[in-house]
Amino acid sequence: MSDVLRRRRFLSNAVLGSATVIGADALGGSPAQAIAHAGHRLPPKTPDPNFAEGKVIGIHGSRLTVTSPELLLQRIEVGEETDVWKLRHGVSLDQVKVGDVLYARGTAGPDGLFVADLVWVNIVNLHVLVVGSEPNRVHLDHGGGRLVGHIVPGTTAVVDRLARPVREMSGLSVGRHAQVVGAWRPGTNEIDIATILT
């Protein structure tokens, strides 16, 4: 078992003794009502009504149909003003494919249509252990599973703990803990790296 996985499992087990689970029905009021009162307030454990997530199962013009992790269908409008991130900001909607997964921030209308201001496609943010390094890719351990991280010329940034750019890949020595922000390639164990923090 990897060091990262052991640690994560231990972290999860470490606090279980004090867990108290409150049912969603105890919250009262609808999420939309809650967020309407003040933009920065939300009752505990309420889904953020200005946030959407899911897997793209259909694309019709500027409208995405996604299925959430709870298997709820949601329609997301991606307009000209919407900023779409897929490894980088400002990509066009035609870069979004069926099978991609996304997070979005925007506003849900009364008809259920979610109008997105920002969409992050396939984004991941992972604490990893570097287990191998090649000129154009790194091998990573994440929770006991192996990932291949691709270095994308002109896009991938390697930065140190003070957010300073690191030249070459010298900061990615084997055995080093790092954090990777990147775009997952759906159906694979591969990610394209936007930023790797060493």
Added chain:
Amino acid sequence: MAGNGPVVARGLSTWFCCGPSYGPCSTAGGGACGDCRSSRWQCAWPNASQACFDITRPDRCGVSLPRYGCDHGFHVANPCTGKSLETVTIADCGPDTDRFCRERRCCGDDCSSHRILDLTPAAFSRLADLAAGVIQVVVRNASDAREAT
């Protein structure tokens, strides 16, 4: 105004996925408290129990954090954008503070060091761009913030 209570901690936050999910996130689960969801305003706290603290070890970075368990509520602000959240509740143990000692971020002359919080995507994206990965945060108890309103 909300957020005027005593500061519990000031440092850095990253984000993590939890609950049902896809790809590399699919094994994340419900976190230490069992009910974590990416769509909620929830967080991981490094001192959620003694066993948790023994792993995250913020003290190794010179950081002292009070102990708060599952469901404790925070007011969390991003000093760089002025955006804030209430209420963010503890749902997991983390981040691995001692793995990233001396990490530092600044906006202008305002700098913070050390990871003290992990936020869900819904919470983090309310404060900053998910692609940023790491941001500065100021953490207060939610009850303190309410009293100050």
